[in-house]
Amino acid sequence: MLTGERRQGLALISPTLLYSLLMLAAPLIMVLTFSFWTQNYLELDTTLTLDNYREAWSKPIYSTLIFRSLKISLIVTLVTVVLAFPIAYYLSFHVKQRKALWLFLITVPFWTSYLLRVFLWKVILGYNGVLNTALKGLGIIEEPLTFLLYNANAVVLTLAHAWAPFAILPIFVALEKIDRSLLEAAEDLGDGPVRRFFRITLPLAMPGVVASTLIVLIPTIGDFITPKLVGGTDGLMIANMIQIQFGKANNAPLGAALALSSMLIVASISAVIFLLGKRFGGKVQ
Amino acid sequence: MKSALKSLPSKWLAVYAVAYMVFLYAPVILLPMFAFNDATVISFPLTGFTAKWFGVLWQTEALHGAVRNSLVVGLSSAVLSTVLGACAARAAARYRFPLKRGIMSFILLPLVLPEIIVAVALLVLLMQLGMPLSLVTVVLGHVLICTPFAIAILSSAFQGLDQSLEEASFDLGETRWGTFRRVILPLVMPGVVSSLLITFTISLDEFIIAFFLTGTEVTLPVYIWSQLRFPGKLPSVMALGTILLVLSVLLLILAEWFRRRSARKQGIEASATGGFA
Amino acid sequence: MTSPLPKPIIDLKGITKSFGTFQALKGIDATINEGEFFSLLGPSGCGKTTLLRMIAGFEMPSSGTIMIGGKNMAGVPANRRPTNMVFQSYAIFPHLTVAENVGYGLKTRKLPKAEIAREVEQALNMVDLGGLGARAAHELSGGQRQRVALARALVMKPKVVLLDEPLSALDKKLRDQMQVELRQLQQKLGITFILVTHDQEEALTMSDRIAVMFEGRIAQLATPEQLYRRPVDRRVASFIGVMNFLDARATGPINGHLALDIPALGSIALPSAQIPEGLDPGRLNSIGIRPEMLTILFDGNEHAEQVARGEVTGTAYYGDMTYYSVRLPGHAEDVTISMRNTAGRSIVPAGSTVPVGWGADSIVLFQ
Structure with missing residues (x-):
């Protein structure tokens, strides 16, 4: 029976697994192989070499882009998660009715076309944009502010907005799981609200915080629309370069090496965050 | 005294929550504003009300093609990813099999993979296979990223399914197929519909993969991207975005309604977070 | 049935x-x-x-x-x-x-x-x-x-x-x-x-x-x-109900009976019909007796086949019944005795020494 169950389970999941193998594993292996090849104008040289990685890691432009991407992604993640936590906390602990409605309202902006959302931030932050017009109208400033758009700040703001629901949901779920009697127990044992928060609530919410950190961090590294639309030249990120290598520059092997290099870095940072979270959250789950 | 202390953070949290919602909705509110604004430039102050940009959409042939393409891609992706998602969700909820955790994490991997990596990887493979880029290749990519969402939604439907219900049906003389038709399908149907709606919506909005994998026929987001460069086209793009937003929200409400109905049918309290819990 | x-x-x-x-x-x-x-x-x-x-x-x-x-x-x-x-x-x-x-x-x-x-x-x-x-x-x-x-x-x-x-x-x-x-x-x-x-x-x-x-x-x-x-x-x-277990050994067969020595209660001869099939008297090491098969004799008029003495160490009142913990001489664990609370019967306080009645037919043999 057990062997039958194993067989049935594997048989049932095989279509999905097969699809993932063909459309995810195979392409990723292909990219890996590609990154060891070289592009000779129109032809691919299939001799295995580390040249692409050497170029990716030694040329200042690439390393600058990678480190800027990392910096921006980390700031975006920090800002997004820190901004999201109070909302998740408010929803979980203070909203008694209509929780579902709140959650729904939080996810609605996320379903606006991503391109248009980024573009609209450009409209808000621009020289003659909504913010400048409003501030001028209120007499707070005389000349439009220029540091709003076409720099890393704009990228951070736009991405923090784009990933908000993804940061809120995991934290909210973790907070919802906390048995409320634990908080009463802590209070009963003499903890005030602040101590209770740091000794009970936060450690128990840690799995959610780690999840939302990773959910925001990993994809933001790969975004190239936001930097292109609101980032200016200072705000360009590694994904833009990857896109260029696969597009105009027609150097897919170098693009593959860049993509894998940045993934490797993100993966190791993610691992560190995961372990730190585990340590801080104790033996939760 | 104590209750006053308690209500203080609560009040500030409420203020913060409202401010946060303003931040979330700031760009979204602008969309219909400019869509109905009687000016060719996207800036304040608003000049007057008009619906003419919606009329412009009606006359743009290229747009109609893009809409058709997006519908085809969205429907195909929704159906395929929901079928694949149902297989995986059912297998995960019902059976124990070797490497289960590993296999499930691998299938769910696109959730945390940057889309550009997925797009680039698929592009490289298709290039090597010599497969021409077309709507089919976009569907292949969209199914890959939609399947994890389908699994998340369908998992709760399948997990809520008490295994003894199937056994009871079997015990009462019903066959495997009959049990599927009379017990399992009716109970998970709302989840399936919900999954179809969500995956359709994701595919409809997806840009990065479509951008890399699309051929000569473009999907709606790729069309919008090409229009963003022409300032003159922007007001009608705003109108288009407004329509898409309304459509997405309607689909979402519908999906949520079906999900709750599914939960209610199974006699369990619908969790507020749905499949993400 | x-x-x-x-x-x-x-x-x-x-x-x-x-x-x-x-x-x-x-x-x-x-x-x-x-x-x-x-x-x-x-x-x-x-x-x-x-x-x-x-x-x-x-x-x-x-x-x-x-x-x-x-x-x-x-x-x-x-x-x-x-x-x-x-x-x-x-x-x-x-x-x-x-x-x-x-x-x-x-x-x-x-x-x-x-x-x-x-x-x-x-x-x-x-x-x-x-x-x-x-x-x-x-x-x-x-x-x-x-x-x-x-x-x-x-x-x-x-x-x-x-x-x-x-x-x-x-x-x-x-x-x-x-x-x-x-x-x-x-x-x-x-x-x-x-x-x-x-x-x-x-x-x-x-x-x-x-x-x-x-x-x-x-x-x-x-x-x-x-x-x-x-x-x-x-x-x-x-597993079924409550059972008191007491050390015991067989001292030998006596005209169709099995002679038993139960240090906590005393000696008794058991009719051989009561010996379960397959039980080897030589390997017998304990007997069981249900709480309701032991009786606290409240006054001298009550009859019992056999009588031992014990000290009440605790009581638990259940309304219709009272459960007594009773220490028997030479037995480390207290035995449980259940008594119906009939009219006029008061509860014996802890510390009292009481006569405990028991009988041969309520004994179960174990090896």
Whole structure:
């Protein structure tokens, strides 16, 4: 029976697994192989070499882009998660009715076309944009502010907005799981609200915080629309370069090496965050 | 005294929550504003009300093609990813099999993979296979990223399914197929519909993969991207975005309604977070 | 209660079941008779549910044969067996009404609609749910769900009804009431019921016969009375009710009797009829005696076959009964004595020394 169950389970999941193998594993292996090849104008040289990685890691432009991407992604993640936590906390602990409605309202902006959302931030932050017009109208400033758009700040703001629901949901779920009697127990044992928060609530919410950190961090590294639309030249990120290598520059092997290099870095940072979270959250789950 | 202390953070949290919602909705509110604004430039102050940009959409042939393409891609992706998602969700909820955790994490991997990596990887493979880029290749990519969402939604439907219900049906003389038709399908149907709606919506909005994998026929987001460069086209793009937003929200409400109905049918309290819990 | 000539309906021979390296069943042999209320009783993990699910056809034995109504069930799936089950969770189909639930299996048999409706109504009346057919599943109370599950099984007219802890989800009062109703219904219909339970009281009050299971084996298969009065070993004895165990040894046979020395109580000669088959008097090391078989003699007028002395160390008042902890000389553990609180009988305070009456026929021998 057990062997039958194993067989049935594997048989049932095989279509999905097969699809993932063909459309995810195979392409990723292909990219890996590609990154060891070289592009000779129109032809691919299939001799295995580390040249692409050497170029990716030694040329200042690439390393600058990678480190800027990392910096921006980390700031975006920090800002997004820190901004999201109070909302998740408010929803979980203070909203008694209509929780579902709140959650729904939080996810609605996320379903606006991503391109248009980024573009609209450009409209808000621009020289003659909504913010400048409003501030001028209120007499707070005389000349439009220029540091709003076409720099890393704009990228951070736009991405923090784009990933908000993804940061809120995991934290909210973790907070919802906390048995409320634990908080009463802590209070009963003499903890005030602040101590209770740091000794009970936060450690128990840690799995959610780690999840939302990773959910925001990993994809933001790969975004190239936001930097292109609101980032200016200072705000360009590694994904833009990857896109260029696969597009105009027609150097897919170098693009593959860049993509894998940045993934490797993100993966190791993610691992560190995961372990730190585990340590801080104790033996939760 | 104590209750006053308690209500203080609560009040500030409420203020913060409202401010946060303003931040979330700031760009979204602008969309219909400019869509109905009687000016060719996207800036304040608003000049007057008009619906003419919606009329412009009606006359743009290229747009109609893009809409058709997006519908085809969205429907195909929704159906395929929901079928694949149902297989995986059912297998995960019902059976124990070797490497289960590993296999499930691998299938769910696109959730945390940057889309550009997925797009680039698929592009490289298709290039090597010599497969021409077309709507089919976009569907292949969209199914890959939609399947994890389908699994998340369908998992709760399948997990809520008490295994003894199937056994009871079997015990009462019903066959495997009959049990599927009379017990399992009716109970998970709302989840399936919900999954179809969500995956359709994701595919409809997806840009990065479509951008890399699309051929000569473009999907709606790729069309919008090409229009963003022409300032003159922007007001009608705003109108288009407004329509898409309304459509997405309607689909979402519908999906949520079906999900709750599914939960209610199974006699369990619908969790507020749905499949993400 | 059982018919004078019991006709076997289920025959289990040498059943074993392994899950990987874990042996859930280690050789089960039993015969269950037609019209019998049969219980599988044991602690969780003893294999009783696995055995029931095997009879239903949800699990296949690793070895051994299951015969139902004279037919070997090997390879026969659950949907083609003459058994129907009442699940622990009741497994009421949540998307169907009460009537649709009860008629589920009849629809599979492709009976005409009118006939299904008639049979369903009959079955619902049988479990006192007449007229509730149109109710949605989620509108039912726990007790009603249990009745629907029962009606759904009975309407199939199975040879055997299998009940997997059907009362465990109900509260105490409802459970007691359902025990009586289930038993009456079974006797009226004359269908074989097999009940899985971990509640010894439930098994004792409802069953014709009980198989007590431990760790994949049947430890004893007997009527409730036999089980209570003559448990075969200490494990069975302590699982069913409360039992005081006292050290003892055989000092020799004396004209058809067995002479026993029980340091805590005294010496006694036991009629050999009371010695269980297969017991080697030489290996006898303890005896058991139930709390109600020991008596505190309140005044000299009460008669007892044998009398020992003990000191009351504690009391627990239960309303109709009082349980005394009594220390007997030379015995480390206190024994429990239960006394009915009859009129005029006061409770003996702790610290008092009391005469304890006992008799030969209440003694169970263990080795």
